[in-house]
Amino acid sequence: MSCNGKSSNIVWHKSSVDKFDRQELLQQKGCVIWITGLSGSGKSTLACALSRGLHSRGKLTYILDGDNVRHGLNRDLSFKAEDRAENIRRIGEVAKLFADSGVICIASLISPYRKDRDGCRALLPDGDFIEVFMDVPLQVCEARDPKGLYKLARAGKIKGFTGVDDPYEPPLNCEIVLKQMGDDCPSPCDMAETVISYLEEKGYLQA
Numbered sequence: 162m163s164c165n166g167k168s169s170n171i172v173w174h175k176s177s178v179d180k181f182d183r184q185e186l187l188q189q190k191g192c193v194i195w196i197t198g199l200s201g202s203g204k205s206t207l208a209c210a211l212s213r214g215l216h217s218r219g220k221l222t223y224i225l226d227g228d229n230v231r232h233g234l235n236r237d238l239s240f241k242a243e244d245r246a247e248n249i250r251r252i253g254e255v256a257k258l259f260a261d262s263g264v265i266c267i268a269s270l271i272s273p274y275r276k277d278r279d280g281c282r283a284l285l286p287d288g289d290f291i292e293v294f295m296d297v298p299l300q301v302c303e304a305r306d307p308k309g310l311y312k313l314a315r316a317g318k319i320k321g322f323t324g325v326d327d328p329y330e331p332p333l334n335c336e337i338v339l340k341q342m343g344d345d346c347p348s349p350c351d352m353a354e355t356v357i358s359y360l361e362e363k364g365y366l367q368a
C-alpha cells in the first residue's frame with residue numbers, strides 16, 4: 162500500500178507479461194528519443210524521418226509531438242513556464258509508458274528548460290533516455306519560420322515565444338547534437354541515420 166502524489170491506498174499491480182517479453186516479441190528495446198530545440202529547428206521533420214527509417218528496418222516507433230499532444234491530452238496547457246513544465250512532465254510520463262511497452266518512442270517538443278528535460282530523463286532506466294539537441298541557430302529558425310510565428314512574436318502579437326522573449330536552455334551533456342556544417346544543414350535523412358547508428362551501436366535495435 163502506498164501514497165503517491167495526491168492518491169493514497171494504491172497498490173502497484175504487476176503484469177504477467179513484462180517489458181522483456183514484449184521486447185523479445187518486437188526484437189528491439191524500448192527507449193525514448195527526446196528531440197529538443199527551438200521552433201523551426203527541424204524537430205518534427207527529424208522525428209518523421211527517424212520513424213520512417215526505423216519502420217523500414219522493421220522497428221516499432223511512436224511519435225509524441227508537442228504540437229500534436231497539445232491538441233488533445235495537453236489542450237488545457239498554455240506556454241507560461243509552469244504549463245510548459247507540465248506539458249513536458251506529462252509527455253515524459255507517456256513516453257515512459259511507450260518505452261515500457263517496448264516501443265521506440267520519439268518525443269519531439271521544444272522542452273526549453275533543462276530541469277524539465279532532466280526530470281523526464283530521471284523517469285527512465287540509465288541509457289534509455291536519448292536526448293537529441295537540434296543545434297540550429299535562432300537566425301536560421303527565424304529565417305525558416307514555416308508557420309509565421311517568429312514574425313508574429315517579433316511584432317509583439319505572440320508573447321513569451323521561445324528564443325524571442327522566452328528562454329531556451331541548450332543541453333549541457335546530451336547524447337546526440339545535430340548541427341549545421343558551415344552554411345549547410347544535414348538532410349533530415351542523414352540526421353535520422355546518425356540517430357539510428359547510435360541506437361544500433363547501443364543495442365536498441367535488437368532484443
Ligand SMILES: Nc1ncnc2c1ncn2[C@@H]1O[C@H](COP(=O)(O)OS(=O)(=O)O)[C@@H](OP(=O)(O)O)[C@H]1O
Pocket residue numbers: 199200201204205226227228231240244245246248249269270271272273308310319320321322323327
Ligand atoms: N509562445 C510559444 N513559444 C514556443 N512555441 C509556441 C508558442 N506559441 C505557440 N507555439 C507553437 O507551439 C509549438 C511548441 O509546443 P511544445 O509543446 O513543443 O512547447 S514546449 O515544449 O511546451 O515549450 C511550436 O511548434 P514547433 O514549431 O514545432 O516547435 C509552435 O508552433
Ligand SMILES: Nc1ncnc2c1ncn2[C@@H]1O[C@H](COP(=O)(O)OP(=O)(O)O)[C@@H](O)[C@H]1O
Pocket residue numbers: 198199200201202203204205206207305307346347348349
Ligand atoms: N534538415 C533540414 N534542412 C533544411 N530544412 C529543414 C531541415 N529540417 C527541417 N527543415 C525545414 O525547417 C522548417 C521547420 O521544420 P520543423 O520540423 O517543422 O521544425 P520544428 O518541429 O522544430 O518546429 C520546415 O520548413 C522544414 O521543412
